[in-house]
C-alpha cells in the first residue's frame with residue numbers, strides 16, 4: 457500500500473488498450489468503500505468510455521489530450537439527487553438544498569475519487585485528475601445529463617500508461633505538518649521550505665519558458681490568475697444555484 461501511494465505520478469499519456477471490465481468494476485467498488493458522511497454516499501461516479509462523449513468531454517476539459525487517450529473518464533459528482541428522492545419516497549423531508557450539503561457531498565465524491573485512483577494504480581493503471589471539471593461544470597452538467605442536486609467536482613482520466621514519468625517534488629514534511637497547533641511561517645521558514653523546489657531544474661525551465669523572475673509568479677501570473685479564479689468562482693456559484701444548492 458505504501459509503495460503504491462509513494463510511487464504515485466500523474467499519467468498524461470495512455471495506450472489504446474481498454475481497461476478490463478472486471479478490473480474497472482473492482483476499482484469502482486473500491487471507490488464505494490471510501491468513508492462517506494453518515495454512510496449516505498452522496499456522490500455518483502460517471503464512467504465515460506464512449507468515444508463521442510469523450511470527445512465532448514475533451515472539449516470541456518480545455519482539450520487536454522489525455523481525455524481522448526485515456527480509455528475511461530470518470531466524473532465524480534456531489535450528488536444529493538438520489539438521497540433526496542429516497543427521503544421523499546419514505547415520508548422524510550430532505551433539507552439538503554444548501555451550501556453545506558454541497559460541500560458534504562463534494563467531500564464524499566473526493567474521497568471516493570482518491571480510493572478509485574489508488575485502486576487503479578494498484579492494478580498498474582495510470583491516472584490523472586482534471587481540475588477543469590470545476591471550471592467547466594456547467595458544460596459537463598449538460599454533456600452528462602446531470603439533474604438538479606448533482607454537481608461534478610472532479611474527474612479522473614484512467615488507462616494503461618504510455619509513459620513513465622519520474623516522481624514530482626513535494627515540500628518537506630515539516631512544511632505541511634504542524635504539531636498540536638498551527639505554527640505560522642516566518643519569512644525565513646518560507647525561504648527554507650521552498651528552497652528545494654526553487655532550485656530544481658524544472659523550476660529553471662519554467663522561469664525561462666514563462667519569462668518570470670520567481671516560481672511563485674508562474675502561478676500567480678500564468679497558471680492560476682486572479683482574473684480566472686474570479687471568473688470560474690462566479691460560474692461555479694451560478695452552477696450551485698442552478699443545481700439547487702444555494703437555498704439557505
Ligand SMILES: Cc1cc2nc3c(=O)[nH]c(=O)nc-3n(C[C@H](O)[C@H](O)[C@H](O)COP(=O)(O)O)c2cc1C
Pocket residue numbers: 464465466467468520584585586587588610623624
Ligand atoms: C484536483 C486536481 C486537479 C488536477 N488537474 C489537472 C489537470 O487539469 N491537468 C493536468 O495535467 N494535471 C492535473 N492535476 C495533476 C497535478 O498537476 C499533479 O497531481 C501535480 O502536479 C503533482 O504531480 P504528481 O501527481 O505526478 O505527483 C490535478 C491534480 C489535482 C489533485
